[in-house]
């Protein structure tokens with residue numbers, strides 16, 4: 567049986583909605599009705615958007631749609647489910663994760679604020695991926711730049727294999743400028759988030775450098791790799807011959823955090839070595855992850871373990887557990 571409304575009914579519904587909108591006082595934000603035991607709604611954020619309907623502003627058809635900024639914390643965390651059966655349970659659940667839980671819906675569709683927040687967060691990830699690490703930052707740590715076999719950002723995303731290989735020019739420059747056979751070679755790579763490097767390098771790098779030096783290790787000449795993938799540490803070490811290579815690199819951004827860095831490392835990387843030979847310290851960010859200062863100190867301790875065991879990755883775990 568077809569239960570769709572007729573054309574006349576649809577027209578009536580539309581007119582009723584429009585009449586309701588005309589009556590709503592300008593500037594009022596429509597909110598979900600609160601249930602008896604719902605947590606108190608935070609105060610409305612300052613409306614940011616004022617959208618004209620029906621063409622040019624100032625006509626009699628004009629309507630203000632005031633949407634609070636969905637990126638402010640109160641809006642981001644606001645429970646959108648109407649009349650929840652267990653409001654406090656739902657609030658606890660939602661506060662335990664940054665995942666988009668309990669956002670509610672408008673009929674079968676996401677709410678406007680859900681879509682706006684998604685769009686805003688997605689834009690931040692795009693900026694992180696397609697941005698560049700500022701040259702001044704790299705200069706401030708004396709890092710020169712080399713490039714992988716990737717030639718532009720689109721190719722970087724499409725060809726991870728090329729991001730794992732230094733270009734011929736890069737191999738030449740690294741061979742010319744870097745100390746050979748150090749105990750520890752530190753490399754910085756943009757990876758999938760320039761924001762991660764920009765925000766965290768100033769904090770993690772000095773701790774790492776000073777910690778490794780105080781531990782008495784000889785350090786290689788550090789440098790920056792553009793369009794970098796983790797596997798490039800094999801190629802790097804093919805040229806420098808370090809005992810341990812430590813790579814600080816931007817992680818794939820998420821819709822909650824876009825500036826997280828990882829420290830990947832390995833004992834004597836080289837051709838044929840895989841992620842099974844590597845270790846990672848992940849989610850390094852001041853925005854809800856491991857603080858970069860702490861991560862730097864942790865990375866130093868990790869390098870000490872790797873050098874003591876002369877192993878990394880799975881082999882290190884096996885040695886530590888006495889299985890090898």
Ligand code: B12
Nearest residue numbers: 757758795796797816817818841842844845846847848849
């Ligand atoms: C993408 C990703 C993957 C992809 C990698 C494929 C690819 N080409 O990108 C897939 C789905 C295959 C994957 C698998 C695994 N992953 Co993963 N992965 C990630 C993720 C979401 C992003 C990594 C990233 O941005 N890297 C930077 C970019 C630039 O690197 P890349 O060169 O493009 O890709 C390399 C790395 O991503 C690396 N990699 C990915 N995961 C892991 C895990 C370990 C232990 C190592 C050493 C390397 C590694 O593999 C890629 C190829 O070399 C992170 C989450 C995070 N917060 O970082 C988890 C994360 C790094 N992965 C993790 C784990 C545990 C794994 C697995 C061991 C899961 C399993 N049990 O099978 C496997 C092992 C992978 C391996 N390569 O051997 C954990 C590591 C935790 C830890 N501190 O040890 C993380 C942090 C997720 C988490 N929070 O639990 N992973």
